[in-house]
Amino acid sequence: MSNAATYSDNYLSDWHQQAVTLQNNINQTILGQENIIELMVLAIFCRGHILLEGDVGVGKTTLLRAAAESLGGDFERIEGTIDLMPHDLVYYTHISSDGKPAVSEGPLLKHGEDLSIFFFNEINRARPQVHSLLLRVMAERSVTAFNKTFHFPHLQVFADRNRIEKDETFELPAAARDRFMMELHIKQPKAEAQLKELMFNTRYYDADKLVDSADKAVLPFNQLNDIATAIQSQIHASDAVQDYAYHLCQALRRPQDYNIQISDVDSEKLVLGGMGPRGISYLARCARANAWLKQRNNVIPEDFHAVIRAISKHRIFLNPVYNYNGEAIIEELISGVLNTIPSP
Numbered sequence: 001m002s003n004a005a006t007y008s009d010n011y012l013s014d015w016h017q018q019a020v021t022l023q024n025n026i027n028q029t030i031l032g033q034e035n036i037i038e039l040m041v042l043a044i045f046c047r048g049h050i051l052l053e054g055d056v057g058v059g060k061t062t063l064l065r066a067a068a069e070s071l072g073g074d075f076e077r078i079e080g081t082i083d084l085m086p087h088d089l090v091y092y093t094h095i096s097s098d099g100k101p102a103v104s105e106g107p108l109l110k111h112g113e114d115l116s117i118f119f120f121n122e123i124n125r126a127r128p129q130v131h132s133l134l135l136r137v138m139a140e141r142s143v144t145a146f147n148k149t150f151h152f153p154h155l156q157v158f159a160d161r162n163r164i165e166k167d168e169t170f171e172l173p174a175a176a177r178d179r180f181m182m183e184l185h186i187k188q189p190k191a192e193a194q195l196k197e198l199m200f201n202t203r204y205y206d207a208d209k210l211v212d213s214a215d216k217a218v219l220p221f222n223q224l225n226d227i228a229t230a231i232q233s234q235i236h237a238s239d240a241v242q243d244y245a246y247h248l249c250q251a252l253r254r255p256q257d258y259n260i261q262i263s264d265v266d267s268e269k270l271v272l273g274g275m276g277p278r279g280i281s282y283l284a285r286c287a288r289a290n291a292w293l294k295q296r297n298n299v300i301p302e303d304f305h306a307v308i309r310a311i312s313k314h315r316i317f318l319n320p321v322y323n324y325n326g327e328a329i330i331e332e333l334i335s336g337v338l339n340t341i342p343s344p
């Protein structure tokens with residue numbers, strides 16, 4: 001299959017340049033996370049929500065703030081706490097300057113249609129009632145309050161959660177995790193030079209200053225929906241590539257049908273649930289966006305390989321007997337699938 005074809009449409013190439021600028025901008029702020037940043041850029045151009053998870057102090061919040069600042073539009077941030085209630089996102093009550101009780105629009109409502117990024121820090125510290133409201137907002141980009149429906153057509157939710165601290169937290173249910181296009185796992189950089197840089201370069205000591213140093217609003221955020229639609233309609237997937245992607249998804253769901261062997265695991269009983277239609281369509285959309293970012297007008301198997309982990313891992317549910325080693329097994333399953341399904 002040829003992967004040399006490049007798209008000719010000016011609209012797509014102008015936007016490609018802007019996507020590269022966005023990517024470089026975030027990379028200049030955050031050290032050693034090139035792969036994660038590339039995936040975030042893909043999610044942004046597919047209009048997908050992102051959940052970031054990692055160890056403590058690895059720069060999750062700083063990365064999400066840097067991405068939000070670079071994107072432009074109005075930005076709102078909320079801290080997940082155990083006492084946060086759904087209405088705290090929608091309105092708050094206070095005593096106004098004339099001494100009377102008053103109700104004002106909360107973080108979700110106050111920016112109207114200009115709300116571009118809703119950043120939910122430590123999402124798993126918030127209660128399930130709050131998660132449910134957020135789910136609706138993520139799925140429908142709207143919320144009903146004061147007898148009226150408010151719309152946020154440009155909204156993208158970025159959330160993070162700490163991988164280590166699980167006390168007094170509320171795990172996100174499967175349905176909530178499925179609404180996130182990608183779940184990204186961030187680790188500290190491995191390279192000695194980068195770790196020394198993070199240790200000794202004062203630039204990285206103050207996250208506020210660091211985020212402030214990035215160029216702001218490098219994209220017209222309110223046109224992202226249009227470019228996302230154009231990418232999906234103009235980047236093609238041949239029948240052979242569609243077959244390939246179909247079998248990737250099937251094999252992740254039913255590895256036994258593809259004779260995929262995983263050490264010490266009964267493949268017949270391994271997977272309880274895999275990617276549903278939302279997940280597989282996210283996979284196809286991100287593969288198209290990846291082809292576009294690599295300046296091709298056709299999708300190739302490598303486009304699926306680039307995004308499959310970020311999209312499928314949080315959608316694969318194992319038989320509980322394998323949960324003790326779940327992460328390693330899912331990784332082995334994905335590698336097994338990629339090695340087994342023949343590329344067209």
Ligand SMILES: Nc1ncnc2c1ncn2[C@@H]1O[C@H](COP(=O)(O)OP(=O)(O)OP(=O)(O)O)[C@@H](O)[C@H]1O
Pocket residue numbers: 029030031032033054055056057058059060061062063162189198204205206207210
């Ligand atoms: N890869 C990185 N690039 C730039 N700065 C980093 C990086 N990793 C950590 N830092 C710096 O470390 C500090 C902590 O970062 P941050 O608060 O974003 O981490 P976190 O993962 O969100 O922490 P927590 O787990 O407590 O929520 C900040 O000053 C940030 O600038």
